[in-house]
Amino acid sequence: MAEGGGKIDPMHQFLVEPLFGTQDWQIAGYNIAFTNSAMWMAVATIVLIAFMSLGTKGKVVPTRGQMMVEGAVRFVDNMLASNIGPEGKRYVPYVFSLFMFILFANVLGLLPLGVVGIHPFTFTSHFTITGVLAIMSFAIVLVVGFWRHGLHFFSLFVPHGTPWWLMPVIPLIEFVSFMVRPFSLGLRLFVAMT
Template identity: 65%
Template structure:
């Protein structure tokens, strides 16, 4: 949390900066290991540890194994419901996508700010990250659609029963709607995580500045702000899970369009 003259900057938490304070330039390119890269590595490490610890395949599963099976079963059921048996081949990708977004969101909520000079970094609050995830999903949809159906894939943009004279207009509208999908997919996650973290940081500023202003101001400003922070934090934890689910759900629905041409 950056503070100058008693003011707290709620945008400082989104700043990507090298871990050791110096930029590593090689061949004109900045290849510094940043806080963003660190939290991506931590996210992958947490997912790896979670999966490895729960893949013992015991006859009577323990809590850890049951948790892993619960997550994998949840995504597998979603794919089966939205796509059908053909969706099984894409379950590992959608599961990886869901787990990465969920764990990255939750790690970004860790209260590391209580340690001076530290703060959690939410990688999904950057459009570059959410945009890349959206583009990867959209690219898979395009590859699968054309690989399975060839140019018949374009029939997706002409709903059944469309009158002949309406086909050019409907085709353009459906094509535009299809092409906007990666933008809406990436923006939705980016905006949700960014807005929530800014709100929490602003409330934290009210709490800190109210306390610094004295007991009277603290009672009027800091205590209500702190109580509101607790409620917003609980809401943000729910948003973390919902946004991961929505991203995975929409990806499965887009894959359904490419596979089944619905």
């Protein structure tokens, strides 16, 4: 709330403010205070764990909570199957965790909790968070790509059927496009939530 006017300041939700630990919490000279961003990440994680616990019952006749969890898992599984194929099943845990963490973070940040005096903090509205998530995913793509294809991974930068006279240009364009992908993925989520 703004001073004296009783108005809600819309920019307040974008400020990273330390909650505690500002003086004594340091590692290698860097302050590692617990901030509102870290608190909302913890809240998103706790809510996600509570949601997932609804699906751990394993009943033959599922409860509503179990159906919600199974539906979310099935959605991610179908998405990976259609984009990667049957081998995508091994990546379901990571993609599901990332998808649900971002979903819960965005939903929690958009709740109208300011009405009751709690200012929600959409931590995905900061490029540092979305950038780290994008770099983690990009690193996994690189590791899996080199693990599965070796140096043949670089042949993905030359699309099948490329005319010979475009061979000097297309791999360069594809490589730049591939290297910019983590930045563009992180930037899209950051901009959408800001």
